[in-house]
Amino acid sequence: MASDELTPGEEHLSDERVVADRLAKLSRLRERGVEPYAYSYDDPDSAQGAIDLLLAKELSDPLEDDGKELWVRVAGRIVSKRVMGKSTFAHLADRTGKIQLYFRVNDLAQDYELIDLLDLGDWIGAEGKVFRTRTSEVSVWVSSFKLLAKALRPLPLGKEEVHAETGERIVHSGFTDVEARYRQRYADLAVNPEVRATFVLRALIVSALRRFLDERGFIEVETPILQPLYGGALARPFTTHHNALDMQLYLRIADELYLKRLIVGGMERVYEIGKDFRNEGLSRFHNPEFTMLEFYAAYLDYEGVMRLTEELLSHVAREALGDRPVSFGGHEISFAAPFARYTMFEALQEIGGVDVPGSTEDELRDRVRTLGFSADDVKAMGRGKLIDELFGALVEPKLIQPTFITDYPREMSPLAKPKRGDEALTERFELIVAGKELCNAYSELNDPIDQRERFEAQKRLALAGDEETQPIDEDFLRAMEFGMPPTGGFGMGVDRLTMILSGQPSIRDVILFPTMRPE
Template sequence: MTDSSQPRQFSDQEQVRRQSREALEASGINPYPYAWPVSDHVAPVVEGFDETAPTKVVFMAGRLMSRRIMGKASFFDLQDATGRMQVYVRRDDMPDGFYNEIFKRHIHIGDIVGVEGHVFRTRMGEVTVHASKLELLAKALRPLPIVKEQEGTVFDEVTEKEFRYRQRYVDLTVNPHVREVFVQRARMITAIRKFLDEQGFIEVETPVLQPVYGGASARPFKTHHNALDMPLYMRIADELYLKRCIAGGFDGVYEIAKDFRNEGLSRFHNPEFTMLELYVAFKDYVWMMDLVEELIESVATTLHGSTRVQWGEEEISFERPWPRIPFFEAIEKKTGHNLYQQSQDTILEVADSLDIETSSSMGIGKLLDEIFGAAVEPDLIQPAFITDYPLELSPLAKQHRSQEGLVERFEMFAGGKELCNAFSELNDPDDQRRRFEEQLRLRKGGDLEAMQMDHDYLRALEYGMPPNAGLGVGVDRLAMLMTNQRSIRDVILFPLMRPD
């Protein structure tokens, strides 16, 4: 871990930049002024340039990314949020002494500058701003790891993952394609909201701090409320509060929000993550499958203009309809074992034969989940619904209407990972109480991810909750698929990292 108590030693370049800041201040130039009247951005200026139109004066701002000094004139590249373009600076167009004493000596790559000028095309054909005014807006005291390219060869490219995640601000600056990932993520969430709003569902907000956590099998983050002198938990799911809304009379509610689970880090897991949860009264899981197909197909089309999305070397098609495969049928197809209504000892033997790590705290549900995760899940590249899960795996789902020991639940998979989880929601308060009691038994047996008893939620069910279908979508995982990223950290701006 870095020792922040020791004064940092500045590199030679950092010392030069700090000396330049002092020189600027001594010259009466504020290296951190308050504002600049931006009226134009790179991409629209370049794309809209028309040599036959009257000369246009632009006010732009951005980061100086490279420069080429040639005696009495220079070129530099200005980068803003929309792209990069060339700026031409001539000594005779600047105030006396500015070009030689300020621009050449004290403005560096990485500084943020404002430019006023007119747009023209150079003899080389490049759309360029001829600067009539140049102002420093923020002095960069650290040099950027600038990417260089010469004769098609790229040098100093910022690719080291650890650096990129820890210093995302640098990653966003020097790798514009990374910014585009997060623009696409934002567009994806907007498309989800638009779709759900057009269906007439209401977006609500539920508590992040909860006296009883639930709605998923996970370990929580725990905190303490000083004034009330009581423990509170960061929510692991939105589910139980959203279903309280259904009990209260809403026909359809959703929330796009952060959840928190005290678990390990991996390519697919971050302790703080974004979920979409949706609950709709008087519907079941079959109806919800249809809605999910329509939702994801709509999102893909909005982002890509097509239902086809590139995922590494694979092309995934989200065009409806998708296969619907029962849970035990999927396992039997991959392993040759029919585990429906088999004993725990039999299921354990199959898990051992597949070299799956098990523990004495695992019940039937956990064992089946591990077998499915190892044998089936990685091969589910094209979108598919896995349906009709064992009751032991789904303490909040309604019992299957025709098959004993199963519940009306589906998970949607694509790219080899689960993206969605949905139920015909359990609304029988006595059945729900028995399920919670079974979870408590598992917890006493060592399963620290088993659910707690939520008496207030049971009370809501006792007042009566209509039949309803519920859905949870991993927004980060969906963003991975929609932007062709292989790690969840590549779609979370500031992922949790171990201390450096």
């Protein structure tokens, strides 16, 4: 354990001894009548707010001293501590930053002795006047303080130093084990302000998505997560069992079929931001539990949804980042409209070198085998799956700037309307950004007879061994038979959008508690 993580005096102790030493301090605090776990600390000022208070006074008239003391109450964690005889300096950190505290025995009398029982990571509240030290650091001259929570385990706080020539603050993290950071997100957040900033940005992104849709007449709704039949995407579900009803249920893989039921019901414009679950592998772009935005708008087709998508993403990037550029994976990405467009077959031909219309299914299978799939896996793939694998390997990684891929083969899109003028294709688009799918959208299929035929085709693929198919949903078909107006539908991974806008390389960096193997 690095000494920078510890209160002075703990450097040579083992982890167990450190915890034992802090437990002993806890007992001594209680013997002195100090409650180490407070109920409240009302209305503290933020660290940055206290600093800004002094800066504002200095800027108003730096030559005038009106004699008024600037009094503040701050609260946060102790992240550094230096005892210097009859005075002590410490830094307190909260969600806005850090501020130095100055304790002096003459001001605190017997309470000053309690400072010896404080450790790095303890939460305290402190009250006093804000001033500048001789080294010009804004600080709080503490007149009273209160222990709010005793930390029994040391945080990996790391080390901070100031560059001798430039004056730049350099932070060396004390928490470099990436797996440990994901497992112990509470510690990661506590010691890494940049991690907290990522999740603040995520919150801004979600707020901007909601604001954009709310302002355009969409209604936010909630649909079931536990479903008697999964659907709306081609993926394997998680299954569970409801004891009281003695029935198998599935965690939803998409929100689509329930949201379209609401369109049938006349709600016309609906959206949901919520968790979906897919029983698939983990990668830097995939987590089994993830957040999706789906919206459906009556009377729009996929062209209308494309225009709305350009407006939405331009709005969110601007709201979340302001004038800062979007930088991801070494690329600067622009969400300024219009985005580039290719049809699926154009992209495969021009970028991937595959002539799909001119290839037989056996020829496509041969190309897919060259990608490393086993013969058995390839044998179970239908034409749509073969095209999807070729696109994912040969085209998708090369699309960095936002690019619409349109007009997918019918076999790949069991819920999309046929393309006008070519029944073998569908009115569907995906938006690819930074080499990965970000959005998926359709002119939604609203012909219940056609929909049943598509479901039946999916069932045949399932019987042939494909585990990622759309089962027949009789209740959804019944809803469609009541009549669904022309509708444009849209789905987007909120986690992937956050990765791109925050520049984070892994989906685990933008999910607070990602799925992990057991320790």
